[in-house]
Amino acid sequence: MAQYIPDETVAEIRQSLDIVEIISEYIQLKKQGKHYMGLCPFHGEKTPSFSVSPDRQLYHCFGCGAGGNAITFVMEMEKVGFVEALGKLGSKAGISVPETGYSKAGQAGYSSHHKKIEAHELSARFYHHLLMNTEQGKEAYDYLLHRGFSPEMMERFQLGYSPDHSNVLKGLLEKRKFNLQEMEEAGLLLRQESNWDLKDRFRNRIMFPIQDIQGHTVGFGGRVLGEGEPKYLNSPETSIFKKNETLYGIHLARQEIRKSNTAVLFEGYADVIAASNAGITNAIAVLGTSMTERQAKIIRRNTERIIICFDGDNAGQDAARRSAEILEQEGLIVQVALLPDKEDPDDYIKANGAKRFKSEVIEAAVPLMAFKMQLLKRKKNLQDEGEKLQYIEEVLKEVTYLSKAVERDFYLRQLADEFSLSLDALKQEQFHIYKESKRYYNDKRNATAYGSRTKRWGLDSYKNQQLLPAFQNAERMLLAHMMKDKSVCMEVQETIGGDFNVEEHIAIAAYLYAYYAEGNKPDPGNFINQLQDPDLIKKASEIAMLDMNKHLSENELVDYIRQIKNYPKWVEIEEIEQKMKEAEKKQDIQSAVQLATELVDMKKALKK
Secondary structure, three states, X not given: OOOOOOHHHHHHHHHHOOHHXXXXXXXXXXXXXXXXXXXXXXXXXXXOOEXXXXXXXXXXXXXXXXXXXXXXXXXXXXXXXXXXXXXXXXHHHOOOOOOOOOOHHHHHHHHHHHHHHHHHHHHHHHHHHHHHHOOOOHHHHHXXXXXXXXXXXXXXXXXXXXXXXXXXHHHHHHHOOOOHHHHHHOOOEEEOOOOOOEEEOOOOEEEEEEEOOOOOEEEEEEEEOOOOOOOEEEOOOXXXXXHHHOOEOHHHHHHHHHHHOEEEEEOOHHHHHHHHHOOOOOEEEOOOOOOOHHHHHHHHHHOOEEEEOOOOOHHHHHHHHHHHHHHHHOOOEEEEOOOOOOOOHHHHHHHHOHHHHHHHHHOOOEEHHHXXXXXXXXXXXXXXXXXXXXXXXXXXXXXXXXXXXXHHHHHHHHHHHHHOOOHHHHHHHHHHHHHHOHHHHHHHHOOOOHHHHHHHHOOHHHOOOOOOOHHHHHHHHHHHHHHXXXXXXXXXXXXXXXXXXXXXXXXHHHHHHHHHHOOOOOOHHHHHHOOOOHHHHHHHHHHHOOOOOOOOOHHHHHHHHHHHHHHHXXXXXXXXXXXXXXXXXXXXXXXXXXXXXXXXXXXHHHHO
């Protein structure tokens, strides 16, 4: 049975929270006029088309059409139902929401997900306690101190120690009444092949809790203490832990990332902790895997700029290049911090100190193109004529893919000066490479298409939106005013009723009539909250976000109503004109004259 939550409670939660603050926990928003804009979290885009209105407490995406209020946003982002979304928002506002009333299936799904997170939170606290406060964890604690991890950093990142016993965590989970099969599914326990009994997954390891962007512990990384294989062991993929969409440290770094509009990306846990200890508090890391498109999207929602600081060896630099290209494709400005060969960030900080790391590595980061040139150069013997020409050709290929003419010119001039070459010759060769490249064929194929221009100008989010006919704009503006003014709604109900011309508008108008009939006050957010159909929620949110005059004048009202009422007559006129043309083709003069007379009378009537 569905749970009933009083409308007063829903309204109280909505009124206690600011939608801009709620959405800002998930994506980066920038003020533009009366609204805030950001990258839509519901579809891939590089140019912000996601609008949030603090006045109306609504959001709408002009790219994919997503829209609603704070409750629908949390429902979509967290993939939860109305009650759970309300509970999350209620906890932020300090308002309790009843937790009873789920269906058995719903309760089971809700319970399993949260039990797994709860178990991970308990495990993290348990491992951390063992490291910081017990004799069992002393060896691990001393090892971390020796490696340069301060007690403050151990606290900040909640580092822990898993003892060298197979049933310690299992016993704790069992004592706390957790379902052990669920704990196996969550990745905390695993089956022994010999007897199929469950045992602790992590043993004799320094534990690095992995949190999601909201700060919930969802997995662990464990480094073996002393000798043993594997050296590093991570939690498996589970229903709460997806490696391809998780970034280590982002829950701690997100505030500083947004404040500085810059993230610093490292390869591993130790680098993030060392960098944080050195004052780089916007540090995050991939989880021992290659950068994924999903991770890049999460970073882009929180910042426009990223600095990559990977190990200085060839493997690290190649990984930096691969990550950089994925990040650049998501619209990020990418720079690369260069380390000496075979050094990693942690080692550099230990050897040279935090101040030099910050000034000589992070703050000295170079643009991606400059990094690519250095990477290509280190793999060539430029004393060899053949390798030198190969290097120049490879740089020209990279220059070809730069989107800005100024950038292309800058690096071509740099190349010309370095090797005493003619700039004109380099430009000719670069254009030849351009013509041979995939980009040339794509541009040529799309030269007359609107799509290629909108993509380049950042208008691709709007390419499917066409100018609406006058009657449709009239209906939208009228509905927007109806959401904010009961008297307008009452007048429209008397003059138009359900005679709107767009099906969705007919439905929204009907819901508005019922909404006010129940005694509700004008409140677009509250009205939208009572809609059930996802498509209507999107459409109503879009309409509520329209820019319009605060008050609707009598002349505007009359004009909107006239356009809505007249539209069916104009459709009828077009049908008569078509019939008249067909009669003339058939040389049916009598029918043509009769239709022409009817047409004149209808047009006269419309002008009155």
